[in-house]
Amino acid sequence: MDPKTTLQRYLTQARDAVVWKLEGLGEYDVRRPLTPTGTNLLGLVKHLAIVESGYLGEVFDRPFAETAGWFEAHPEPEADLWAPAEESRADVLGLYARAAAHSDATIEALDLDAPGRVPHWPEERATVTLHQVLVHLIAETNRHGGHADIVRELVDGAAGLRRDQDNLGGLAAAQRLGHVARLERSARRAAGLTG
Secondary structure, eight states: OOHHHHHHHHHHHHHHHHHHTTTTOOHHHHHSOOSTTOOOHHHHHHHHHHHHHHHTTGGGTOOOTTTTTHHHHOOSTTGGGOOOTTSOHHHHHHHHHHHHHHHHHHHHHSOTTOEEEOTTSOGGGOEEEHHHHHHHHHHHHHHHHHHHHHHHHHHHOOOSSBTTBOOSTTOOHHHHHHHHHHHHHHHHHHTTOOO
16 A cells, blocks of 8 residues: 555544534533543534645635634634534534545545645744645644543443444453552552552
8 A cells, every 4th residue: 555545544533533422412512621621522623624724725825714713703713622512413413524525525636745835833843744744634633632532431331433333352342340449459459548
């Protein structure tokens, strides 16, 4: 497999894992903030749609019309990290799918060494290649995928890479409870909280 195909495959897998985290949940659970910073599942997807479409759009002079200039048009801090009640889950998921399709078209159209410019990066790093941006987006998507993993687990206990493959080592539920209890005992002992 050529390097560009490999990179695109990893980006696609990361996107799919993030979207999977919303499956089977109600509106409240995909939107509610579950960390002190407000992290929520639908907001993570919205953020990734906007960020990816910028990096694989405007950076390579191939703007994605739906999100071009998004941050300038939405100056409220962290407006990209949540969806107001009138913005449906279907709206956000549709935006992500269309942004991904636009990104995939950019990847297919350009060589890995194609130049681009990230205007919000420091000048000494602002000139980039498609290869650099793909690596950046794979890292970004997986980073937020990790956030989504934790948030989804807090909602209903669902965990893992995909519904059909959890990548958790095969522990049965009872074994998992025992494992968590062992970790709690060890943490308490290390902190001097037990005798």
